[in-house]
Amino acid sequence: MEKDILNDYEHKVAKKIAERGEEAGFPRLEDYGLKKSAFDSYLFEKQAILDINGNDKARYTIWGLLMVAPVLAADAFPHERLPWGEATILVALVGGFLLCLLYQAIVSMVKRGKLRNLYDERMEKYINDVLNY
Secondary structure: OHHHHHOOHHHHHHHHHHHHOOOOOOOOHHHHOOOHHHHHHHHHHHHHHHOOOOOHHHHHHHHHHHHHHHHHHHHOOOHHHOOOHHHHHHHHHHHHHHHHHHHHHHHHHHHHHHHHHHOOHHHHHHHHHHHOO
């Protein structure tokens, strides 16, 4: 788990700058009209948005709860009153799966929207140049 934390986007960029920042020809913040504090804030905010899904444990817990919720709701009614009889459990599982897809779609839309709002062309050009150096 710790390996993932150290290999995230923010750390990858910061590590490359720390390791190769003194080399001749390496991209410099000043050349892009950027300040270090603004760049660090931008990188931190971008990493926070990229981490919006949470870790695997949290994501799987949410998906599990969403899958089981319709089954539990169907189980609250007497079996003879369920609309699809014995097939209700399958319908509930399909409903849970659809809830998971809906959740993932919403999280993805929120992430894309936040990244779009944060986007700064100069910062992104600098980051791309650093990563491609």
